[in-house]
Amino acid sequence: xxxxxxxxxxxxxxxxxxxxxxxxxxxxxxxxxxxxxxxxxxxxxxxxxxxxxxxxxxxxxxxxxxxxxxxxxxxxxxxxxxxxxxxxxxxxxxxxxxxxxxxxxxxxxxxxxx
Amino acid sequence: xxxxxxxxxxxxxxxxxxxxxxxxxxxxxxxxxxxxxxxxxxxxxxxxxxxxxxxxxxxxxxxxxxxxxxxxxxxxxxxxxxxxxxxxxxxxxxxxxxxxxxxxxxxxxxxxxx
Amino acid sequence: xxxxxxxxxxxxxxxxxxxxxxxxxxxxxxxxxxxxxxxxxxxxxxxxxxxxxxxxxxxxxxxxxxxxxxxxxxxxxxxxxxxxxxxxxxxxxxxxxxxxxxxxxxxxxxxxxx
Amino acid sequence: xxxxxxxxxxxxxxxxxxxxxxxxxxxxxxxxxxxxxxxxxxxxxxxxxxxxxxxxxxxxxxxxxxxxxxxxxxxxxxxxxxxxxxxxxxxxxxxxxxxxxxxxxxxxxxxxxx
Amino acid sequence: xxxxxxxxxxxxxxxxxxxxxxxxxxxxxxxxxxxxxxxxxxxxxxxxxxxxxxxxxxxxxxxxxxxxxxxxxxxxxxxxxxxxxxxxxxxxxxxxxxxxxxxxxxxxxxxxxx
Amino acid sequence: xxxxxxxxxxxxxxxxxxxxxxxxxxxxxxxxxxxxxxxxxxxxxxxxxxxxxxxxxxxxxxxxxxxxxxxxxxxxxxxxxxxxxxxxxxxxxxxxxxxxxxxxxxxxxxxxxx
Numbered sequence: 001x002x003x004x005x006x007x008x009x010x011x012x013x014x015x016x017x018x019x020x021x022x023x024x025x026x027x028x029x030x031x032x033x034x035x036x037x038x039x040x041x042x043x044x045x046x047x048x049x050x051x052x053x054x055x056x057x058x059x060x061x062x063x064x065x066x067x068x069x070x071x072x073x074x075x076x077x078x079x080x081x082x083x084x085x086x087x088x089x090x091x092x093x094x095x096x097x098x099x100x101x102x103x104x105x106x107x108x109x110x111x112x113x114x
Numbered sequence: 115x116x117x118x119x120x121x122x123x124x125x126x127x128x129x130x131x132x133x134x135x136x137x138x139x140x141x142x143x144x145x146x147x148x149x150x151x152x153x154x155x156x157x158x159x160x161x162x163x164x165x166x167x168x169x170x171x172x173x174x175x176x177x178x179x180x181x182x183x184x185x186x187x188x189x190x191x192x193x194x195x196x197x198x199x200x201x202x203x204x205x206x207x208x209x210x211x212x213x214x215x216x217x218x219x220x221x222x223x224x225x226x227x228x
Numbered sequence: 229x230x231x232x233x234x235x236x237x238x239x240x241x242x243x244x245x246x247x248x249x250x251x252x253x254x255x256x257x258x259x260x261x262x263x264x265x266x267x268x269x270x271x272x273x274x275x276x277x278x279x280x281x282x283x284x285x286x287x288x289x290x291x292x293x294x295x296x297x298x299x300x301x302x303x304x305x306x307x308x309x310x311x312x313x314x315x316x317x318x319x320x321x322x323x324x325x326x327x328x329x330x331x332x333x334x335x336x337x338x339x340x341x342x
Numbered sequence: 343x344x345x346x347x348x349x350x351x352x353x354x355x356x357x358x359x360x361x362x363x364x365x366x367x368x369x370x371x372x373x374x375x376x377x378x379x380x381x382x383x384x385x386x387x388x389x390x391x392x393x394x395x396x397x398x399x400x401x402x403x404x405x406x407x408x409x410x411x412x413x414x415x416x417x418x419x420x421x422x423x424x425x426x427x428x429x430x431x432x433x434x435x436x437x438x439x440x441x442x443x444x445x446x447x448x449x450x451x452x453x454x455x456x
Numbered sequence: 457x458x459x460x461x462x463x464x465x466x467x468x469x470x471x472x473x474x475x476x477x478x479x480x481x482x483x484x485x486x487x488x489x490x491x492x493x494x495x496x497x498x499x500x501x502x503x504x505x506x507x508x509x510x511x512x513x514x515x516x517x518x519x520x521x522x523x524x525x526x527x528x529x530x531x532x533x534x535x536x537x538x539x540x541x542x543x544x545x546x547x548x549x550x551x552x553x554x555x556x557x558x559x560x561x562x563x564x565x566x567x568x569x570x
Numbered sequence: 571x572x573x574x575x576x577x578x579x580x581x582x583x584x585x586x587x588x589x590x591x592x593x594x595x596x597x598x599x600x601x602x603x604x605x606x607x608x609x610x611x612x613x614x615x616x617x618x619x620x621x622x623x624x625x626x627x628x629x630x631x632x633x634x635x636x637x638x639x640x641x642x643x644x645x646x647x648x649x650x651x652x653x654x655x656x657x658x659x660x661x662x663x664x665x666x667x668x669x670x671x672x673x674x675x676x677x678x679x680x681x682x683x684x
Contacts, residue, residue, distance in 0.1 A: 147603065
C-alpha cells in the first residue's frame with residue numbers, strides 16, 4: 001500500500017485514539033452515528049459513500065476525501081465513475097475544488113497501486 | 115403544482131433569460147456544461163442528481179437544493195431514499211444544515227402534492 | 229412576543245414534525261445529540277449557548293442564529309455581552325457577517341420586546 | 343429608484359443605526375475600517391469595489407452583493423464589465439453561485455431603471 | 457515546548473513581520489482591532505477566547521485554531537472544557553470538522569507537554 | 571526561481587496530466603472555460619486576475635492563491651497593489667484569512683526573488 005495511504009490511516013488511527021480517550025460522550029456518539037449513516041438502507045452502501053465523498057469534495061476537506069476514497073476503493077468504484085463524481089464536485093463547487101481534485105487524484109492512484 | 119414550486123420555477127426561468135440575454139460567453143458555456151454534467155455516463159442519471167443534491171445541501175444553497183429536488187422527483191426518488199440523503203448531508207455538514215433540511219422537506223412535500 | 233420570533237418558532241416546529249414523521253433514525257439521533265451538546269458539563273449552559281451562537285454567526289446560518297438568540301435570551305444574556313459576541317463573529321468572519329448581524333440585532337430587539 | 347433597491351437601503355440604514363446605538367467599539371471601528379478599505383490607493387476605487395463585489399459573490403452574501411452593486415452603479419461600471427465579473431465568480435465559486443447571480447442580475451436591472 | 461508549537465509560532469512571527477513591513481494601513485488596523493476584540497469587557501477573556509476558538513474550528517482554519525489553543529492553554533482551560541468545545545464545533549459544523557479536531561487534539565497535547 | 575514556486579508548479583503540472591489522461595469531458599471543458607474566463611474583454615487581464623485572486627483568498631484556497639499570484643507577478647502587479655488586495659480579502663473574509671495571507675505573502679516574496 002502506497003505511502004500517502006498508510007500515512008493518512010496511521011495518523012487518523014492515532015489521533016482518533018487520543019480523542020476517544022478523553023471520554024467526551026457527544027463526540028463518541030457523533031462518531032458512532034457517522035458510521036451508521038453510511039450503512040445500507042433505502043440507498044445502497046456504494047451510493048451513500050459516493051454522497052459522502054462528493055459532499056467532502058465541495059466542502060474541500062482533504063482528509064474526509066481520503067477517507068471516502070478508501071471506502072470507494074474497497075467497494076470497487078471504477079476510475080470512470082470516480083472522475084464523473086469529481087466532475088460533479090468541480091461544477092457545483094467551482095475551480096476552487098481543482099486543487100483538492102489534484103490531491104484526490106493522487107490518492108486514488110495510490111489506492112490502485114496499493 | 116404547489117405554490118412554492120411554481121414560484122421557484124418562474125423566478126428561475128425569468129432571471130435565466132435576463133442573464134443569457136447579456137450574451138456572456140463564459141456563463142453560457144458554464145451553464146451548458148452544467149447540463150452535461152448530469153447526463154448518464156459511468157454513473158446513472160439518478161446517482162448524479164443525488165450527488166448534485168447532497169453537494170447543494172452541504173453548501174447550503176436553497177435554490178440549488180430546490181432544483182435538484184425537482185429533478186429527483188421526476189426520477190421517482192422515494193421519500194426514504196431522500197431522507198437518507200438528508201441524513202448524509204446533516205452528518206457531513208452539521209446542524210447548520212438543519213434549517214436548509216426544513217426548507218427542503220417543505221419543498222419535497224410540495225412536489226409530492228403537485 | 230414579536231412577530232418574527234413567533235414566525236420562526238412556528239415554522240421550525242411545523243417542519244421539525246414533518247421531518248421526524250419520516251422516522252429516519254440518523255436524523256432523529258443527531259437531533260437528540262444536538263440537545264445533549266448544550267447540557268451543563270465542564271462548561272456551563274450559558275457558555276455553551278454562546279459557543280453555538282458564535283459558530284452559527286460565522287457560518288452565516290440565520291435560523292441557527294435565531295434559535296441560539298432565543299436560548300441566550302432565556303439565559304438572561306445581556307445586550308452588552310451579546311454585542312461583544314457579535315464583535316468576535318464580525319472580526320473572525322469578516323464583513324460578510326454584517327448582514328447576518330443586522331438580522332440578529334433585529335431578532336434580539338424583538339426578543340427584548342416580547 | 344426601484345423597490346428592491348429602496349427596501350435594501352432602508353433596512354440596512356435602520357439596522358445599522360440599531361447596531362451602532364449599542365456603542366460596541368470593535369464593531370464601530372471595524373465598520374470605519376471597512377469604509378477605508380475601498381478608498382483610492384495603489385488600486386483605484388473602481389477596481390477595489392469590483393474586488394469587494396466578486397469576494398461577496400463567491401462567499402454568497404446577497405446583501406453584500408447588493409451593497410457593492412450599488413457602488414459599482416455609482417462608479418458607472420458597464421453591464422458587460424459586470425457580467426464578466428459574474429463569470430469569474432461563477433467559475434471560481436461554481437454553480438452554487440448561480441442563484442446569487444440571478445438575484446444580482448435582478449438588482450442590477452433595478453439599479454439601471456432607478 | 458513541543459516542536460509543532462514552536463514551528464507554528466516561529467512561522468507566524470516571521471510572516472507577520474513581512475506583512476507589517478509593507479505598511480498597509482488597513483491590515484495594520486485590522487490586526488490591532490483583532491487584539492482588542494479579545495480584551496475583557498462584558499464577557500471575560502476566557503469566554504472570548506473560547507468564542508474565537510469555536511469560530512475558528514467551524515470555519516476550519518487550522519492556524520487560527522492553533523493560535524486560540526495557545527491562548528486557551530495560557531488561560532488554564534481544562535481538557536474537559538476543551539473537548540466540550542470540540543463537541544460543539546463538531547455538532548454545529550459536522551464531520552468535516554473531525555480532521556481539524558484531530559490536529560487540534562495533537563496541538564493541545566503538545567501544549568500540555570510543553 | 572524559489573523552491574516553493576517550483577514545487578507548486580511541478581506538482582500542479584504532474585497532477586493536471588494525471589487528471590486529463592482520464593479523458594473526463596466535463597473536467598476538460600471546465601478547465602478550458604477557466605482559461606477563457608481570464609481573457610481580455612470588457613475588463614482587462616490584470617483586473618480579471620485580481621478578481622480571481624481575491625475570490626481565491628476569501629475562499630481560502632492556498633493553491634488557487636498561488637496560481638493567481640504567479641499570474642499577477644507576470645502582469646507586473648506591484649507589492650502595494652497586492653497588499654491593498656490582501657486588505658480587501660482580510661476585511662471581507664475576516665481574520666480567518668490571515669493565515670492564508672501569511673502564505674500568500676511568503677509566496678509573493680519568493681516570486682520577487684525568483
